[in-house]
Amino acid sequence: MKLYNISLNNIKRRKAKIVFLLFGLLIGISTIVALLSVSESMGRDIEEKLNKFGANIVLMPKSDTLSLTYGGMTVGGVNLEIKEFNESDIPKIKEIKNSKNLGSVAPKILGITKLNNKDVLLMGVDFEKEVSLKSWWMIQGKIPEKANEIMVGNDVANVFKLSQGDTVKLGKIDYRITAVLGESGSSEDDIIIGDLKSFQKALNKEGKISMVEIAAFCRGCPISDMVLQIAEKFPDGKVTALKQSVMSKMQSVDTFKTFTFGIAVLVVIIGSLLVFVTMMGSVNERTREIGIFRAIGFRKAHVMQIILLEALVVGVLGGIIGYITGCLIAKVFIPLVMEGSSFAGLNYETSIIAIVLSVSLSIIASLYPAFKASNLDPSEALRAL
Amino acid sequence: MHLIEVNNISKIYNGKRTKVTAIKHMDFHIDDGEFVGIMGQSGSGKSTLLSIIGGLNKPSDGEVLIDTLDVYGLSSEQRTDLRSEYIGIIFQSFQLIPYLTVDENVKLPMAVAGIKEKKQKEMADSVIEKVGLSDKKTMLPDQLSGGEQERVAIARAIVNNPPILLADEPTGNLDSQTSSEIMDLLHDLNKKGQTVIMVTHNENMLKNATRIIRVQDGLCVN
Numbered sequence: 103m104k105l106y107n108i109s110l111n112n113i114k115r116r117k118a119k120i121v122f123l124l125f126g127l128l129i130g131i132s133t134i135v136a137l138l139s140v141s142e143s144m145g146r147d148i149e150e151k152l153n154k155f156g157a158n159i160v161l162m163p164k165s166d167t168l169s170l171t172y173g174g175m176t177v178g179g180v181n182l183e184i185k186e187f188n189e190s191d192i193p194k195i196k197e198i199k200n201s202k203n204l205g206s207v208a209p210k211i212l213g214i215t216k217l218n219n220k221d222v223l224l225m226g227v228d229f230e231k232e233v234s235l236k237s238w239w240m241i242q243g244k245i246p247e248k249a250n251e252i253m254v255g256n257d258v259a260n261v262f263k264l265s266q267g268d269t270v271k272l273g274k275i276d277y278r279i280t281a282v283l284g285e286s287g288s289s290e291d292d293i294i295i296g297d298l299k300s301f302q303k304a305l306n307k308e309g310k311i312s313m314v315e316i317a318a319f320c321r322g323c324p325i326s327d328m329v330l331q332i333a334e335k336f337p338d339g340k341v342t343a344l345k346q347s348v349m350s351k352m353q354s355v356d357t358f359k360t361f362t363f364g365i366a367v368l369v370v371i372i373g374s375l376l377v378f379v380t381m382m383g384s385v386n387e388r389t390r391e392i393g394i395f396r397a398i399g400f401r402k403a404h405v406m407q408i409i410l411l412e413a414l415v416v417g418v419l420g421g422i423i424g425y426i427t428g429c430l431i432a433k434v435f436i437p438l439v440m441e442g443s444s445f446a447g448l449n450y451e452t453s454i455i456a457i458v459l460s461v462s463l464s465i466i467a468s469l470y471p472a473f474k475a476s477n478l479d480p481s482e483a484l485r486a487l
Numbered sequence: 488m489h490l491i492e493v494n495n496i497s498k499i500y501n502g503k504r505t506k507v508t509a510i511k512h513m514d515f516h517i518d519d520g521e522f523v524g525i526m527g528q529s530g531s532g533k534s535t536l537l538s539i540i541g542g543l544n545k546p547s548d549g550e551v552l553i554d555t556l557d558v559y560g561l562s563s564e565q566r567t568d569l570r571s572e573y574i575g576i577i578f579q580s581f582q583l584i585p586y587l588t589v590d591e592n593v594k595l596p597m598a599v600a601g602i603k604e605k606k607q608k609e610m611a612d613s614v615i616e617k618v619g620l621s622d623k624k625t626m627l628p629d630q631l632s633g634g635e636q637e638r639v640a641i642a643r644a645i646v647n648n649p650p651i652l653l654a655d656e657p658t659g660n661l662d663s664q665t666s667s668e669i670m671d672l673l674h675d676l677n678k679k680g681q682t683v684i685m686v687t688h689n690e691n692m693l694k695n696a697t698r699i700i701r702v703q704d705g706l707c708v709n
Contacts, residue, residue: 103594103607108587115586115627394582397543398596398643399571401564481544 105404109411120416123380127420128427130373131460134366135428136435138452139445141362143436147443158325158344159316161195161332163187165340186211186310187339189302195316198331205317206231211298212312213305215272218262223293224272226301235317239290242266243281252296253281272296273304370463377467385409385471392475402476409472410465417464421457428456488555489516490651490682491540496549498535498705509535510546511705517684517698519650522677524693525686527702533686534579534655536702540684541574541653542566553651571600575644575681577654581636583628583643589615590624593642600647614642618672634665641669645676652676654685658692666692 113120163185192209211226229245243266246252252272254264259282264270268279277296285291302308318328325343333341385392392405433445498510509532517523527533538544540551542558551558553573558566570576575596583592593615597607615621618638628636637657644652654673658666674695677683685693693699701708 103591103598103604105598107591108584108595108598111591112586390582391584394578394584395595396567397541397570397576397578399567399647400599401567404599481538 105407106411109408109415112408113412113415119384123377123384123416124420124423126373126376126380127417127460127464128424129376130369130463131420131424131456132427132431133369133373134459135425135452135456136431137362137365137369138455139429139432139449140436140439141358142449142452143432143443143446144358144440146446147440159318159329159332160342160344161187161314161316161336162340162342163312164338185338186307186312187314187336189309189311191336192311192314194335195314195332198328198335200318200328200331203318203328206234207314207316208232208235209298209311209314211302211305211307211310213301213307215304217270217272217294220261222258222272224301224305225293225295226298226305227295228298232295235315236290238286240284240286241281242284243279246280246295246297249297249300250275250277251280252277252294253283254279254295255283255291255293256285257291258294275300275304370459374463374467377464378470381409381413381468381471382474385475388475389478392478393480396478396480405476405478406472409468409475413464413468413472414461417461418457420464421460424460425453425456489552490519490521490554491517491684492550492552493517493536493540494550494552496539496546496551498532498539498544499547509705510539513549513705513707515700515707517682519682520677520680521697522674522683522695523685524696524699525684525702526688526690526693526699528688531702532705533688533702537653537655537684537686541576542570571596571647573649573651575647575649575652577637577640577644577652577657579655579657579659581628581633581640581660583636583639585628588625588627589620589631589639589642592628592639593646595643596647610646610648611642614646617645618642632665633661634668637661637665637669638672641672641676645681650680650682652681652683654683656687657685658687658689670695 165185189209192207195207196204198204208228208231210232211224213224214221215224216222229247233239233241233245241253243253252270254262259265262270264279264282266279266282269276270279271277272294277300283290283295296304302310316332318325329341329343333339395405395408429445429448436443436445493513493515495512495514496510497508497512500507500509513536525533525536535544539546542551542553542561545559550560553569556569558569561569584595587595590611593611594607597610602610612621615624618641620635620638620642623631623635628639631639637660641657644654652673657673658669661669670692673683673685685696687693690699
């Protein structure tokens with residue numbers, strides 16, 4: 103017979119009381135788990151939507167000259183001395199410390215060629231990565247799949263009277279137009295977009311990259327750190343963060359986090375009170391029993407151990423059941439409040455948080471009742487006999 | 488040297504408006520191996536006297552010595568250890584822990600006495616056999632009759648083999664046949680060397696007592 107046998111037998115054989123105590127914990131823990139899961143899903147949802155607005159980090163070669171363009175208008179000529187990166191260096195971006203926060207990395211080659219004796223700007227891209235970054239593109243036609251397929255900007259199509267299915271000669275290669283981009287009001291209206299490898303060849307820039315657009319997920323990672331990390335990898339490059347986009351992402355997620363935290367604190371307080379009241383009631387009901395323990399030789403510390411051990415076991419049970427219930431609530435609730443979203447699945451970290459929180463709640467709420475019980479004067483307790 | 492010395496003790500309960508004197512200047516001693524009965528009407532102060540001797544209820548005045556040790560000169564935790572080592576208590580209405588089996592209830596005092604589990608089993612089996620409940624070890628208290636519950640309470644009180652056994656109305660809730668069996672059991676324990684102090688209001692139960700202390704209105708009347 104050990105002290106823990108007394109605690110475990112009390113839990114095992116007084117199920118109704120323990121179920122009531124568990125119920126208090128269950129409400130608190132399941133609400134917190136459900137809120138965390140909803141917040142996680144909402145955060146993810148917000149982030150995914152915001153990420154559709156495009157890249158938030160741009161890597162370009164360093165230049166000694168200033169850009170003389172404003173609002174798409176070039177004043178005072180174009181700087182034709184364009185520096186480039188080697189394509190083989192681009193994977194270094196994925197080697198930065200915060201690489202897990204990297205989304206799409208879209209390298210591109212830029213260059214000028216002649217079409218019907220007029221200068222046009224070519225942009226070679228990896229279409230899969232580019233399309234994932236430019237969700238606002240209105241592609242009229244089919245995204246190019248082959249090396250000799252291209253799509254043209256709206257103004258290019260108008261100036262050269264081009265449409266889907268036409269063939270054009272760029273340099274020495276014939277290309278078939280599979281799509282025309284709808285008018286966007288941006289510089290993409292004036293360019294011809296094709297396969298990266300094919301345009302590198304057409305521009306005689308094989309193995310070269312003009313710039314890289316990067317989408318970074320920034321929950322819990324400062325974007326400025328990532329900019330520095332990329333800059334370290336590319337000493338000849340200029341890394342720019344599009345702070346506005348990042349700030350709006352962070353703000354939306356942070357606002358929701360604050361809201362969730364506020365609700366969670368409230369629930370924890372209510373849950374603690376419920377557990378405290380139930381524990382106090384349980385201790386008061388056990389006055390007689392505690393009196394017997396003390397009378398037959400149990401020290402104060404022994405009584406405290408019995409009550410706190412019960413709280414520990416109930417806390418662990420409450421954490422596990424509360425976590426499972428919270429996940430089930432989130433699974434049902436998330437698709438109802440966020441169209442197109444779904445429960446992210448069981449999360450190891452959240453389960454640990456749930457159990458630790460439940461145990462802490464149970465033990466903290468039981469400390470005073472346990473202290474009160476252990477300090478019961480045996481003669482007072484035995485008067486209840 | 489006496490096993491227990493009760494020196495001029497008084498006990499006053501202070502209520503909000505009234506003072507109740509439960510014990511008035513009691514003075515007696517009990518020797519090793521005695522079977523002492525404390526008799527008196529309801530409210531006479533006999534249970535209070537027993538709780539004072541058991542180190543559970545500090546007297547307002549006077550002292551109680553057990554084996555020359557001043558019980559109330561000790562700290563609360565030291566008194567708890569004294570009870571664990573020296574005193575077995577049989578409470579009125581059995582007072583078993585309802586969620587523990589017969590075996591577990593009997594082992595309770597050993598849970599805090601630092602006795603190894605194997606030894607605990609030997610000692611518990613021995614006393615459970617002594618009180619005739621070997622076939623009911625795994626039962627819960629509410630599955631037992633009143634007499635059987637009383638036997639469990641006795642087994643729990645004697646399992647640590649304490650030199651002093653205090654019994655508060657051990658037959659109060661039992662029929663005469665069962666009461667007689669319980670009294671035989673207590674006398675057996677007394678014959679084997681345990682000092683028994685038993686509170687009762689039924690003189691028939693004290694036929695074989697070595698001494699009777701009669702209590703009336705908080706006073707020893709003989």
